[in-house]
Amino acid sequence: MYSQKVMDLFQNPKNVGSFDEGTPNIGTGVVGSPACGDVMQLQIKVNEQGIIEDARFKTFGCGSAIASASLATEWLKGKTLDEALKIKNIEIAKELELPPIKVHCSVLAEDAIRGAIEDYQKRRGTG
Amino acid sequence: MKKFIYMDNHATTPVDPRVFEAMKPYFMEDFGNAASRTHVFGWRAAEAVKIAREQIARLINAEPDEIIFTSGATESDNLAIKGVAAAYAEKGNHIITCQTEHKAVLDSCKRLETQGCTVTYLPVGRDGRVDPAQLRAAITDRTILITIMFANNEIGTIHPIAEIGQIAKEHGILFHCDAVQALGKVPCDVQALGIDLLSISAHKMYGPKGIGALYVRRRKPRVKLVPIIDGGGHERGMRSGTLNVPGIVGLGKACDICREEMALESARLAALRDKLQNYLMTHLDEVYVNGSIEHRLPNCLNMSFAYVEGESLMMGLDDVAVSSGSACTSATLEPSYVLRALGVPVELAHSSIRFGLGRFNTEAEVDYVAEKMVGVVKRLREMSPLYEMAKRGVDLSTVDWGDHGHAQGGHGHSH
Numbered sequence: 001m002y003s004q005k006v007m008d009l010f011q012n013p014k015n016v017g018s019f020d021e022g023t024p025n026i027g028t029g030v031v032g033s034p035a036c037g038d039v040m041q042l043q044i045k046v047n048e049q050g051i052i053e054d055a056r057f058k059t060f061g062c063g064s065a066i067a068s069a070s071l072a073t074e075w076l077k078g079k080t081l082d083e084a085l086k087i088k089n090i091e092i093a094k095e096l097e098l099p100p101i102k103v104h105c106s107v108l109a110e111d112a113i114r115g116a117i118e119d120y121q122k123r124r125g126t127g
Numbered sequence: 128m129k130k131f132i133y134m135d136n137h138a139t140t141p142v143d144p145r146v147f148e149a150m151k152p153y154f155m156e157d158f159g160n161a162a163s164r165t166h167v168f169g170w171r172a173a174e175a176v177k178i179a180r181e182q183i184a185r186l187i188n189a190e191p192d193e194i195i196f197t198s199g200a201t202e203s204d205n206l207a208i209k210g211v212a213a214a215y216a217e218k219g220n221h222i223i224t225c226q227t228e229h230k231a232v233l234d235s236c237k238r239l240e241t242q243g244c245t246v247t248y249l250p251v252g253r254d255g256r257v258d259p260a261q262l263r264a265a266i267t268d269r270t271i272l273i274t275i276m277f278a279n280n281e282i283g284t285i286h287p288i289a290e291i292g293q294i295a296k297e298h299g300i301l302f303h304c305d306a307v308q309a310l311g312k313v314p315c316d317v318q319a320l321g322i323d324l325l326s327i328s329a330h331k332m333y334g335p336k337g338i339g340a341l342y343v344r345r346r347k348p349r350v351k352l353v354p355i356i357d358g359g360g361h362e363r364g365m366r367s368g369t370l371n372v373p374g375i376v377g378l379g380k381a382c383d384i385c386r387e388e389m390a391l392e393s394a395r396l397a398a399l400r401d402k403l404q405n406y407l408m409t410h411l412d413e414v415y416v417n418g419s420i421e422h423r424l425p426n427c428l429n430m431s432f433a434y435v436e437g438e439s440l441m442m443g444l445d446d447v448a449v450s451s452g453s454a455c456t457s458a459t460l461e462p463s464y465v466l467r468a469l470g471v472p473v474e475l476a477h478s479s480i481r482f483g484l485g486r487f488n489t490e491a492e493v494d495y496v497a498e499k500m501v502g503v504v505k506r507l508r509e510m511s512p513l514y515e516m517a518k519r520g521v522d523l524s525t526v527d528w529g530d531h532g533h534a535q536g537g538h539g540h541s542h
């Protein structure tokens with residue numbers, strides 16, 4: 001049912017946590033809803049050069065959603081915002097070998113990335 | 128090899144070694160067809176079936192000739208409901224059931240609705256029980272059958288069965304009861320409780336899979352059924368098909384063991400269950416028991432662990448088999464309809480875990496699971512955005528969850 005990669009990221013997720021939302025160089029995306037059984041919060045910290053320096057996540061959802069968010073935060077680090085927007089859920093699903101019924105968990109991660117970037121741009125007045 | 132702990136005994140149970148021993152001769156030595164009346168092979172099989180019928184009847188205080196063998200409780204439920212609807216069609220076409228029944232009952236009723244029957248699906252209270260007054264009010268002069276389960280398979284809640292039996296009797300309506308989860312855990316006397324048809328499944332009581340029975344009352348009143356499987360006229364014409372002799376022997380033995388050991392075993396399981404519940408409630412905040420605490424099977428504990436999702440909880444409990452009412456675990460991606468019927472908020476339905484204790488669970492296992500569960504919940508809460516918001520004092524019910532929210536008609540996983 002679960003790939004080894006999902007299991008590993010579930011047991012030892014990377015970048016769990018949150019940044020202080022008040023800081024201007026932070027962007028926060030929150031997607032999903034408790035009623036649907038999944039909420040993903042993803043945050044990026046962007047440096048002066050416009051590069052994502054660090055990322056954090058928290059997830060209420062299944063193991064695949066947790067693993068997707070963790071993987072997304074890893075992939076985000078070192079990317080520009082434009083590069084980050086190119087991360088597609090399909091790549092996450094493929095990397096984690098998600099079965100079809102779990103693909104929507106990776107969609108959440110893509111949506112959360114988008115949400116975080118939009119939020120950051122809004123804060124910087126560039127969005 | 129890692130050792131796994133099995134705590135999902137409402138889904139199925141392992142076969143008791145004593146049951147397995149009893150079944151063994153009926154595969155290769157005494158393999159006869161119980162309907163072969165002309166030779167010793169048939170006689171031996173028939174004798175074994177006769178004994179099993181007596182064992183089953185004794186557990187529920189029925190007569191042996193009132194036991195009809197089936198392939199399991201799904202078939203028993205289908206036969207009881209469809210069989211009564213067809214046999215009593217001139218008398219009426221109205222059936223009363225309840226929203227938290229097993230799919231075998233609900234979908235049988237739905238099928239009959241397409242064939243001219245009307246069905247009332249009674250709601251349940253926050254404790255998961257039907258209200259006898261609502262049942263009474265639902266009865267019409269067209270009502271032919273009340274079908275309400277003894278105990279629910281997800282929450283273990285026991286319905287007011289004696290009262291329901293009494294109401295059915297007062298109105299001359301038949302009462303079918305799916306007793307799959309209750310048999311062998313709590314006393315179940317069809318005479319005292321006024322039950323006319325009762326569904327039994329062997330694999331929930333330490334017997335083999337693929338064998339079950341339907342109790343069909345023969346006296347006061349004599350219940351008529353139109354069969355759903357036609358053929359050689361076995362089982363008083365109600366269920367054709369060569370009898371599954373090893374399975375039947377296993378079911379009989381399973382019933383016998385339950386009858387003898389139920390009192391002690393249920394007391395032991397209730398004590399273990401309470402220990403588990405108390406440990407979780409004292410070591411974690413915001414955990415809730417689903418269903419009635421008072422009227423509950425001794426082996427069942429269904430709890431919601433706020434802010435963490437059920438499938439991730441089960442993944443954390445990687446060496447323990449339990450189940451969850453979360454949408455993430457279901458093929459339909461909808462949370463448990465049983466928990467929703469109780470009025471459990473959706474997010475808490477997603478956070479539910481059912482622990483189903485059984486004959487072979489030990490106290491050491493319960494202690495291990497209790498401790499492990501607390502660790503998993505704490506770890507996942509540290510990862511949960513909802514827990515963080517709640518700790519910051521955000522009222523989650525006032526948050527606008529945007530596109531993904533419920534605004535789209537409460538359908539889960541719409542993205």
Ligand SMILES: Cc1ncc(COP(=O)(O)O)c(C=O)c1O
Nearest residue numbers: 199200201229231280305307328
């Ligand atoms: C309450 C209830 N009724 C019916 C069934 C179906 O039983 P069987 O698996 O024997 O068809 C089950 C088991 O899933 C059950 O829990």
Ligand code: FES
Nearest residue numbers: 038061062105455
């Ligand atoms: S979050 Fe529900 S299936 Fe992944």
